[in-house]
Amino acid sequence: MNDDFENEPPPEGEESFADLFESYSAGMNDNLQVGDKIRGRIISIGTSSVFVDTGTKADGVVEKSELLDEDGQLQLVEGDELDLYVVSADESEIRLSKAISGMGGVNMLRDAWEQRIPVEGKVVAAIKGGFQVEVIKQRAFCPISQMDLTYVEDPEVYVGQTFPFVIKRFEERGRNIVISRREILQKEMEASRNAFMERVNADAVFEGTVVRIMPFGAFVALAPGVEGLVHISELSWSRLDTPEQAVKVGDRLQVKVLSIKDGDKPGTKKIALSVKQAMGDPWVDATNRVRVGDKLMGKVTRCANFGAFVELFPGIEGLVHISEMSYTRRVMRPEEVVVPGDEIMVMVKEFNLDRKRISLSIKDAEGDPWADIEEKFKPGKTVQGRVEKKEGFGIFVNLAPGINGLLPKSKMAASEKAAQIDALKPGAAITVTIDGVNARERKISLGTGDAADDQGWQEFAGGTADTLGSLGDQLKKALSQKKKGG
Template identity: 50%
Template sequence: MSDSQMEQSFAEMFEASEMEMKPDLRVGDRIKGRVITVSEEMVYVDTGTKSDGVIEKQELLDKDGVFALREGDEVELFVVAVQGGQIRLAKALSGEGGLEQLRQAMEEGIPVEGKIKETCKGGFRVRILDKTAFCPLSQVDRRPVDDPEALVGESMSFLITKVEERGRNIVVSRRALLDRELVETLAEFLEKASVGDLLQGTVSRLAPFGAFVELAPSLEGLVHVSELGWSRNVSPEDVVAVGDQVTVKLLKVDDQGKGIRLELSMKQAMEDPWSRLADEVQVGAKLSGRVTNLAPFGAFMEIAPGIEGLVHVSEMSYLKRVHKPGDMVAVGDSVSVMIKSIDPQTRRIALSMRDAEGDPWDGVAERFKKGQVVQGTMEKREKFGMFVRLEPGIVGLLPNSRLERAEDEAYAKAKPGEVLPVVVDVVDGDKRRISLALPGVEQNEDWRGHTAQETAPMGSLGEQLKKAMEKREE
């Protein structure tokens, strides 16, 4: 081989070598690489090409100013320069930059670091690459901003959306960057998660209709208020708080053209409370229930998380006749109840408020004896007599036939609420009836009859009549 041929061969080999070493990355490319080496000031990253990338260690500090990466950890960065076979990486463009660098960042979609200097009409003035840009209020976040002034002084990454008038009109958007990151995060999430999976998340915010749970950075799903738990008629703040770690079930991935929505459930990630019903409640038990709903026929009450029973209107009180459940309880009230029956098959539980308080007629015959004088409260008059309350839930009847014999006009003129002395005559606990008499009237009649028998002579006709009456009574 001649010298000229050898020189040509070496030249071709050198050129081929240069081609092999030339990286196939361009400025603006986003790469995912693993940390190879960490020096005192720099971090070297495997870019997946012939050349490794390098980034300043300072740029990879976390929010607490700590460098937490280790060799082998994966990082996501942007290519900001390719010079002499070296690939410079960064999280975003920052520092001073010219018009060309601004346009390059816009065309390549490279994030730029910016600091919000002040608010202005319609948005914010942001300092980027030593220039002032405008960020519309609607473009600073994916959610509405309630207090724009609170963002002044904050440093964050933006995408440049417009560069005009030789750099005098620059428009940036943080929302566009967040949307782009969300699309990538969602794609990665859907590669690993499927409908029906149980997932771990963090409650990120609350709304009247439910709780949002963050499943991955900036990726939220909604737990509707009906799916927060087995209990009904609760507010999100009654169940969870922002920052809570929760387990959720992925119910649905809904794409309606305006972005994908994730529907989640905390309830379906929990055990069905009816599966442990026997350990929670038993027939005859007295406990406290929370009124969850009212119906014309009664009140529904939660007696354990996710377990409800019904207090029928007829089971609300022994003391009075209840026509509407709302006359006794309201939604949210805590009420003592007794469990009357449980049907696990139909998931129905019958409850009683009146039995929890106790039947006032229990032991009534021991408390009220025949001939006992009691101070009663007049309740109402009927055509057959006057009802008198002896104690809460215990009402007796003073018949008209006895009222007519009253010598005291107080009984004839008595109004509801007035207190009158009455005598217990007949007590029937089974039929819940008490017959009353007037004090002294029957006693006086007996006394007068007894005196007449002693002072008036009885003739033969009188003796026969007396015997006939006695025989009739027998």
């Protein structure tokens, strides 16, 4: 044999057989033991056996009959992956099984107990303290605490189902068999937790399920055995009083990992999560949703001495200053107009994206009631109103929301109904006429509208309705005569 040829390096770009073998061997896991659960890929399907890549130097073999469906058909093809248990292993072959099942009797159960190999059992009935389970034609007992990872509320849910179990106690030649499903689930959960923790990192986004709600936040399951806490401040861009305002148990959420720290117990981790940061900052596209002059519905979140904060969209709030609350009355406290939880219409007056500040107005959204006052209340028009308040110089009468007029005491005294008007209490209905409107000063003068009111005014002016008219007419007539005499 030519030693020089043997030692000749492989052509450039190609790996030697030794390198390939070393690379192949490096990826193998030769630590498989009886009872281990593996996930393997089908590499070949024979007449009676199915061959599986176990991730070691030896392939795995599982009986084809174990993999048939209820109709006796094999629905699997090469490339499919299976979860199987190791039932025996040597250098040349690894025997696999979904779980020991079928015939075999007590001896097989003893072997499964000694080697910690899972067995397949069918839950026959719920009995006191647990379940009666049929395992390889033998009767076994599964305590209720060993059926699942969580508290079993309704035992009947498990009856009729088939699960893998491990034998915890094998006594009296198989007459006393105690089994556990919980142990298998715990191993699976631990494997899942370890796999998840290897790939989780801060800023990663996952989908999780709300499993518990506490006053300070919500716990979200990210993977079997892995939970994180979403603090109430991270549940929503909106302000929350309780977590239940944003989520409920069973909700599926997108969450962002904020931090991962060691837990109080060895080997545990504390994972801080955020729902709102997984959504993104709502102010990023706020300019497309909020514009000056827009009228928007919002929800009052809180009140302060200077005004009320209103949420327009989740995470986007604006302020209604107390001076912007009403055209119709003087507001001393925001709670006189709104309270937290109210849904109100507001108008956007100012918008500063850099400072994330929005100025809002309730009164501009409702509109100025004096805007078209001269059209609504023309002089001479008779209207119905209500006594707002009584003063020494007259009565203020509310004609419409935000619109008050003054009925002077002199007009009341000249009226035929002076005594009745004087006896009216605040809130009482009253019929008045519009004498004059000053929109600029927001003033309306009123009259009683009866003949005595007119007559009394003209007598005060020194004449009668038929001959002299108003005081203005009388003065005009006197001036005219003076000019003629001059």
